[in-house]
Amino acid sequence: MTAITIRDVPDGTLDALKVKAAQSGRSLQAYLLDLVTRDARTPLLSDMMARLDRETHSDVSTGDILAAIDEGRERR
Template sequence: MTAITIREVPDSILETLKVKAAQGGKSLQAYLLDLVTREAATPTLAEMMARLDRETRAEVSTSDVLSAIDEGRERR
């Protein structure tokens, strides 16, 4: 595995991260590794848009939609 170093972290940020790690019962290293792992697993907005585009394609014409509306009205 590779080690990552983050330089120039403000003291207030470091203290906040230490507190959050302790509240979660984790070391700072384990907490940050979980945080980075979750971020890496989260799809970007562009990836989500591409997925939505792939999965929500519908081959329905305007006339199909209008016909369905007419049929629904006739059933009333």
Template structure:
């Protein structure tokens, strides 16, 4: 596993993170590892768009859609 160092963290930010870690019953390192792990699991917008593109492909043409609309109107 690799260690990550974050430099120049403002004191108020560090204090807030320490407080949140303590409230969660975790060390600062464990708390930050959880944050980074959750963030890494969130797909990017580009990944979400690619998935949407893959999962929503269809072979329905405009004429198929118009025919279905006409069919629905005729059934009224």
């Protein structure tokens, strides 16, 4: 496994991270590893949009939708 070093972390940021780690009952290293791992697993917005475009394609036109609405109203 590779080690990562982050330089020039402001004191206030480090203090806030230490508090969050302690509140979650984990060491700072475990807390940061979880944070980085979750971020790495989160898909990019552009990837999510591309998947959405692929999976939500429909051949139904606006005219088809309006016709179905009109048909439903006529049956009332």
